[in-house]
Amino acid sequence: xxxxxxxxxxxxxxxxxxxxxxxxxxxxxxxxxxxxxxxxxxxxxxxxxxxxxxxxxxxxxxxxxxxxxxxxxxxxxxxxxxxxxxxxxxxxxxxxxxxxxxxxxxxxxxxxxxxxxxxxxxxxxxxxxxxxxxxxxxxx
Numbered sequence: 001x002x003x004x005x006x007x008x009x010x011x012x013x014x015x016x017x018x019x020x021x022x023x024x025x026x027x028x029x030x031x032x033x034x035x036x037x038x039x040x041x042x043x044x045x046x047x048x049x050x051x052x053x054x055x056x057x058x059x060x061x062x063x064x065x066x067x068x069x070x071x072x073x074x075x076x077x078x079x080x081x082x083x084x085x086x087x088x089x090x091x092x093x094x095x096x097x098x099x100x101x102x103x104x105x106x107x108x109x110x111x112x113x114x115x116x117x118x119x120x121x122x123x124x125x126x127x128x129x130x131x132x133x134x135x136x137x138x139x140x
Contacts, residue, residue, distance in 0.1 A: 002026060002027065002028045003027055003028065003048075003049035003050075003121065004027070004028045004029075004030060004046075004048040004049055005018075005022050005027045005028070005029050005030070005048055005049060005050050005051075005052060005117065006030050006031075006032070006038070006041065006042070006048040006050075006051050006052070007019065007029060007030070007031040007032070007052045007053075008031075008032050008033075008034070008035065008037075008038040008051065008052070008053040008054065008057070009031070009033070009052075009053070009054040009057070009081065010033045010034055010054065010057055011054075014054070014081070014106075015031045015033075017110045018031075018052060018110050018113060019031060020110070021110040021111060021113070021114050022110075022114060022117070025114055025118075025125075027049075027117075030045075030048065034057065034058075035057055035058065035059045035060060035063045038051075038053065038063065039063065039066075042067075042073060047072065047073060047076055048076070049077070049121055050076075050077045050078070050079060050101075050117050050120060050121065051067075051076055051077070051078050051079070052078075052079045052080075052081065052113065052117075053078060053079075053080060053081070054080075054081040054082065054083075055080045055081070055082050055100075055103075056081070056082045056083035056106075060080075061094065061098070064078055064080070064098045064100065065098060068098055068099065077101050077120050077121075078098070078099070078100050078101060079100070079101055079102050079103075079104065079113060079116060079117065079120070080100045080102070080103045080104070081103075081104050081105075081106060081108065081113075082103060082104070082105050082106065083105075083106055101116070101120050102116045102120075104116075
């Protein structure tokens with residue numbers, strides 16, 4: 001069964017890059033462009049295997065806090081994308097308290113996000129899969 005990834009990001013080029021890399025790796029990628037749409041999606045569908053969310057978006061961090069306090073979503077694995085590196089102790093502590101699996105500051109490598117997702121889900125993947133995607137014989 002194909003695992004679903006939900007991407008919440010308001011930048012179309014970021015969504016395209018993640019979608020392409022993850023689809024090639026065999027994931028079913030769903031995307032929403034804002035926090036409200038993400039909440040509606042999660043309330044009307046089964047939980048995805050992983051949520052990749054831009055916490056720099058308006059109410060991004062608050063949304064993850066809400067997820068953690070919602071019984072059926074409290075264990076949803078979250079990978080955060082961010083415009084800025086969290087430099088203060090308070091920001092670092094907040095990220096840790098929200099149980100965010102990994103944070104990727106922009107610009108980021110979609111391959112690294114894919115690798116982190118595989119690791120988070122306990123998949124064993126060789127380097128060919130990470131670089132090219134399973135269905136390709138050569139890297140593009």
